[in-house]
Amino acid sequence: MELKLYHGGFSVCSAKVRVGLAEKNFAWESFPIDLVAGEQFDPNYLKINRNGVVPSLIDDGTVITESSIILEHIDMLSPHNRLMPAGRMLQSATRLWLLRCLEIHSAINTMTFSTVNRHNILAANTPEQIADSIAKIPNPKAAAKRRDLLDNGLxxxxxxxxxxxxxxxxxxxxxxxxxxxWLMGNEYSMADTAVIAYIDRLDRLGMAGMWEERTPKVGEWLNASKSRPSYAEGIEKFTPTASAEKTRAIGAQLWPEVKQRWDDFLANR
Ligand SMILES: N[C@@H](CCC(=O)N[C@@H](CS)C(=O)NCC(=O)O)C(=O)O
Known part of the structure; x- marks a missing residue:
């Protein structure tokens, strides 16, 4: 078995797969894709992933895309450290978490690009450069969303x-x-692997206040997930301290507006 992973250091979907690979203790060959530099739009990479997104796993020459599908795929490669729980009820419930990751990812993308990434992109690019980079996004809905988030922020x-x-x-x-x-009971499972990178991203954006008072178990679970070796292997190792600190600092500046909007949303829910 030969595993190659095309992934981005700061990409949540890539982090989720790296955590899964670490939980399974698999060796893999790393093909980093620099999303800020636009390497996801390289014609050679588009042959692997037509949407120009990471991650993409190559297993013995076959391309597997979609982070949740990749998680299930790698779990099936070997019976050790099984991430899919036993029993059909728990398996269906776990697959529902995997399916929900599509909308969770979209929400995390929204919170990232309406705040810290927007701040960084607007500071580092001319309007023409931004338009050019949006024009390269192959999926028209994703391109329209990126335009809207950069124009309107929160x-x-x-x-x-x-x-x-x-x-x-x-x-x-x-x-x-x-x-x-854990999400599926007292045994750690693929549901936890699937969600960790998204909650971790919100925490890194300085948005832990979204759960601290209302749903504090989310923070306890985040801490428990961080104490597993797979967190250091899959997430921490790929997040340089300087960029993590910069993200936190910008997130802290933007938090009062996020909090105001979040509180208004909750009050009118
Ligand atoms: N549903 C896909 C989403 C993939 C995705 O959108 N990945 C992001 C990084 S987390 C990406 O590559 N974005 C490219 C870009 O920002 O241009 C999955 O879970 O694999």
Whole structure:
């Protein structure tokens, strides 16, 4: 078995797969894609992933895309450290978490690009450079969303609709974690692997205040996930301290506006 992973250091979907590979203790060959430099739009990479996104796994020459599908794929490669729980009820519930990751990812993308990434992109590029880079995004819906987030920031309609996704996510995590240590019970599972990078991203953006009072189990679960070796291997190792500190500093500046909008959303929910 030969595993090659095309991935981005700061990409949440890539982080989720790296955590899975670490949980399974698999060796893999790294093909880093610099998303800021636009390497995801290289014609050679587009042959691997037509949407110009990471991650993409190559398993013995076959391309597998979509981070949740990749997680299930790598779990099937060997029976050790099984991430899919036993029993059909838990398996269906786990697959529902994998499916939900599509909307969770979209919400995390919204929170990232309406705040810290927007700040960085507007500071480092001319309007023409921004237009050029958006024009390279192959998926027209993703391109329109990026334009809207960069133009409108936290005032974008995406933010309000994705607050709904996040509020439901935190509520569901809270109620699962009031019953057990991990999302699928007292055994760590693929549901936890699938969600960690998204919650970690919000934390790194300085948005832990979204769950600290209302759904504190989310923070306890984040800490428990961080204490697993797979967090250091899959996430920490790929996040340079200087860039993590810069993200936190910009996030802290933007937090009062995020908090105001989040509180208004919750009050009118
Ligand atoms: N649903 C896909 C989403 C993939 C995705 O959008 N990846 C982001 C990074 S997390 C990306 O590559 N973005 C490219 C860009 O920003 O141009 C998955 O889970 O693999």
């Amino acid at each position: 005032a974008s309609a995406h933010v309000t609709s994705d607050f709904q996704v996040l509020a439901t996510l935190f509520d569901d995590m809270q109620s699962a974690l009031e019953k057990s240590t």
